[in-house]
Amino acid sequence: MHKDCERIMLTEEQLRARVKEVALQVDEIYKDKRPLVVGILKGSIIFYSDFIRFLTMPVELDFMAVSSYGSGAVSSGKLNIKKDLDRDVAGRDVIIVEDIIDSGFTLANLKALLTERGAASVMIVTLLNKKDRREYDIAPDYNCFDIENEFVVGYGLDYNEQYRSLPYIGILKRSVYEK
Numbered sequence: 001m002h003k004d005c006e007r008i009m010l011t012e013e014q015l016r017a018r019v020k021e022v023a024l025q026v027d028e029i030y031k032d033k034r035p036l037v038v039g040i041l042k043g044s045i046i047f048y049s050d051f052i053r054f055l056t057m058p059v060e061l062d063f064m065a066v067s068s069y070g071s072g073a074v075s076s077g078k079l080n081i082k083k084d085l086d087r088d089v090a091g092r093d094v095i096i097v098e099d100i101i102d103s104g105f106t107l108a109n110l111k112a113l114l115t116e117r118g119a120a121s122v123m124i125v126t127l128l129n130k131k132d133r134r135e136y137d138i139a140p141d142y143n144c145f146d147i148e149n150e151f152v153v154g155y156g157l158d159y160n161e162q163y164r165s166l167p168y169i170g171i172l173k174r175s176v177y178e179k
């Protein structure tokens with residue numbers, strides 16, 4: 001385990017098993033469709049790449065980069081689109097793949113934006129859900145794990161752009177982000 005982690009919350013095995021389970025449920029729903037799978041950079045990259053490999057229908061991939069957090073641990077309350085989609089979503093079935101839903105600000109705004117652009121449907125798939133932190137009226141359609149309000153890193157998630165490549169989800173030591 002990385003020295004900056006207090007403990008491992010979700011192992012590689014737990015992640016693989018649950019991501020597969022959720023992906024197969026989503027696969028069943030879209031089997032006769034051709035959805036646009038939108039990954040929200042950067043936190044979702046590892047979850048996204050594992051998730052799409054369990055899908056059997058033809059998918060198209062696209063990405064957005066938005067920011068809601070600064071470099072710290074607290075949501076800033078302003079959604080900033082840093083990279084927009086390459087594809088037009090009008091008439092498309094869209095699956096948003098996100099690493100974590102916290103206050104819900106990012107996903108509430110993204111869903112509203114893609115709906116406004118004419119998406120035929122917008123499904124939200126998340127890896128982690130911090131239910132107790134919700135401030136906006138939005139819930140994932142599919143979520144892999146409900147978690148407590150811990151500072152988690154790894155499997156795509158960062159603190160100050162570090163730890164994204166850890167293959168597990170770890171809880172960051174308080175001393176790392178409080179110094």
Ligand code: PRP
Pocket residue numbers: 040041042043044066067068069070075098099100101102103104105106107157158
């Ligand atoms: C994280 C995460 C979500 C958002 C969740 O992104 O990936 O997009 O924050 O918080 P919310 O529900 O309160 O809006 P972050 O801005 O840390 O960027 P990253 O994915 O590049 O790490």
